[in-house]
Amino acid sequence: MDLNLFNTLGSHMEPLVPERDNTLRMYCCGPTVYDYGHIGNFRTFLHVDVLRRYARLRGMNLKHVMNITDVDDKIIRNATAANMPIGEYTAKFERAFFEDMDALGVERPEIIARATENIDEMVALIQRLAQQDTAYRAEDGSWYFRIAKFPKYGKLSGKDLEGIEDGARVDVDEYEKDSARDFAVWKATKPGEASWETPLGPGRPGWHIECSAMAMKHLGDTFDLHAGGEDLMFPHHENEIAQSESASHKTFARHWFHVRFLLVEGQKMSKSIGNFYTLRDLLLMGHKASVIRFLLLSVPYRHQMNFTFDGLSESGSAIDRLRTFARRVGAATPQAGTANATLSALIAEKTASFHAALSNDLNTAEARAAVFDIVRAGNIALDAKAVTGEDLAAMQALLAAFDAIFDVLVDRDDERTCAAIAWAQHEGREAQIAPHLLNTVSITDADIEALVAERSEAKRRRNFARADAIRTDLLDKGVVLEDGKAGVSWKRK
């Protein structure tokens, strides 16, 4: 079965097949490190993570490059406002970005490429373009890409160039261009801004050039897939194509993967509406990282998704169900005797469905549905004590495949929440920490065990009032007790 993916370039489904040595060469536009990442950013990175995890599950090797944009207007503005050197400022937010990615279980790309560490490559690329007059120097010392030299401009986004009239929207500081559509590849130095001395003259790179230069540096002129948020399609990716293909005269990325924006509570996320959330905001409100991950992955990447707090609590319940089942399967004893043919067949069928769903443009919603089908069937069989070792192994294999993609079964939420709390305390943001969180996090496993033991003793003496009081108390601290036949088990909610 092919891994079929929608290719924005050409707007059609297409099997994703690495061009050589079974290695998927992919580039993903990373963050501009000027602030903490918000959930919209992470929806994109999360779906790219699913793509890379699934490609690997299917046996591909990965060479995934992600850039860090560590010089741009917003960075310069914010660093100046914070009275910090740019390098120090970007280092802080790059670190925060990766902490957040780790918290959400997003795997690190094989190669992280920083714009400021690849200035030479960008300059060389601009020079190549300049040699053929595809890039030109304006009077103020900035360099621009001459769109007139690239007839295919617009092939990705389907933009009609006629619609972008000359002179329609001209930046105040970009009055030197030959055509309004031309975009900056190198920006002349302005007072007080970061600047590099180069053969092009002093200045800093334009936004688009870094991705072209770094992608080609690490992946070659042509590579398998380029990913990013839908907003980057135009102009960013269009410009990357123009720069890269003008220089190499080869196809740049063969496959383009764009993740749609999300809405928050039905509206576009924006600070002015007040529905703008960073990962840290949510963590401090008491939402678990795994739940956020699962919710952001529950709607397939090409669909707009509406992020809501109701959705968050639903995802929380769904994860609880999955984890409970995974624990149950892990602890189950295989039954001797005849295999349950219906169950075995169902597991095989749903395992196939799981893969078929992901192979069909990474349909995460359908993939998780297949797993839930097995959760119910498995629970029924487990209740009936009619599960063979073979079926248990098959169910565990499906859960493992599921978790290789979704990565929510193993509970690492407390440590992630604690890290967010520590950060808030360090940054003087204590007010943001939900009060009940401190309560929850402060109780240790040993405390819980002691109370559980005391409650069991109370129960044995049929002192149910005491037993229930302990249970209620623990529940307030986020600990749920379950009295099973084999004894009491507990979990943090």
Place this chain on the structure above:
RNA sequence: GCACCGGUGGCGAAGUGGCUAACGCGUUGGUCUGCAAAACCAAUAUUCGUGGGUUCAAUCCCCACCCGGUGCUCCA
């Protein structure tokens, strides 16, 4: 204005020209339990925005309309 995407049960969300319209959450009743929790069972859409059309047959194709969202400018 131009372009694009979507409108499926109480909520979220798959899906298909024709078998009982997945799955999750929620709600109600039941089993289990000292009571809970977990798990299971049952009930929760004669119906897929509205109006036309094509077809033996449409939620799925076509047209119009209404509603929501997005892009066209920095943005994941």
